Amino acid sequence: MQVIRPVGREAASKKYDLLSAMMAYALAGDQNRQRLILRLMALITTRYNWQRNELVMGQKEIARLWSVDERTVKRDMARLRGLGWIEVKRAGVRGRVTMYGLDIERIMLDTRPAWPNIGDDFIARLDGPVAPADTKVVPFRRPEQISADGLWGAACEYLAGEDPALFDAWIAGLADGGLEDGCQTLLAPSKFHATYVRTHLLKRLQMTLRRLDGSVSAVRIQCKTL
CATH class of the missing domain: 3.30.300.180 (DnaA, N-terminal domain)
Structure with missing residues (x-):
């Protein structure tokens, strides 16, 4: 499996590959999985910095985006950290929110069982030559x-x-x-x-x-x- 690095000339297609894999994996699961992954996708598409692998957004902002309370934000962010899909790059302190990063390789490994639902062309593209x-x-x-x-x-x-x-x-x-x-x-x-x-x-x-x-x-x- 190639490791997706969403930078360079093919950055746009690689971003779509990641989001497509997440979407297919969510749709193949129950409503709890679907909701959790949809919430992460919302963070990625609105605030994620692809080049720096940084997601900086306060709990109040996340709660507003997700239309939930801050307790739900804490719970679901903890679930995503437990899955290994996100990691803390800089802990939050007073006056500064937590900075997260995505573990794209972990996401792609976990979503792989759902790739056939997207199509053989998707599998062939991502199972091409191994990274150097x-x-x-x-x-x-x-x-x-x-x-x-x-x-x-x-x-x-x-x-x-x-x-x-x-x-x-x-x-x-x-x-x-x-x-x-x-x-x-x-x-x-x-x-x-x-x-x-x-x-x-x-x-x-x-x-x-x-x-x-x-x-x-x-x-x-x-x-x-x-």
Whole structure:
């Protein structure tokens, strides 16, 4: 799956791709999902800065746009953060509202099951060549795939379904190092492998594990040889 970066000559079409994916995913769900995603789309289309990945809007303004009270705004923004669709880039303080950013990759991964409802052309366009950052760096030697049980086993099944190629190359070789005090340790077969996963995939691993087990607060990547 290509990572959408809504800048450059094709920025307009990429923005429509993101909004189309969100719309199809919303329509395929229940009314609660539809309402939540519609509200996020309203924020994106009215106040989101695509180039800077910034959404700056106070709770009172959001409540007015959504035609709800501020309690509902707090609840739904928390739900969106829990999904990983938005993240706090700058916490709000007195006189300054919170700045949010979108995790577009997370949104596209979550909405992928609804892409066929849009059409084969949409799928083909977004499943084109992998982004350069993923193609230039490959593991020196593909690690042996490790079977896992428990929480990490469930996470592996989830991640393999999201992106099989990425999973085979980088995630399948990680071993379960145990969960202690909310920190999940994963063991990589080499220092290079550990560094790559820590740099490029840590956020995705954290999000997946937290979705499966809310007690997970951190993920640590270590090399087996340490």
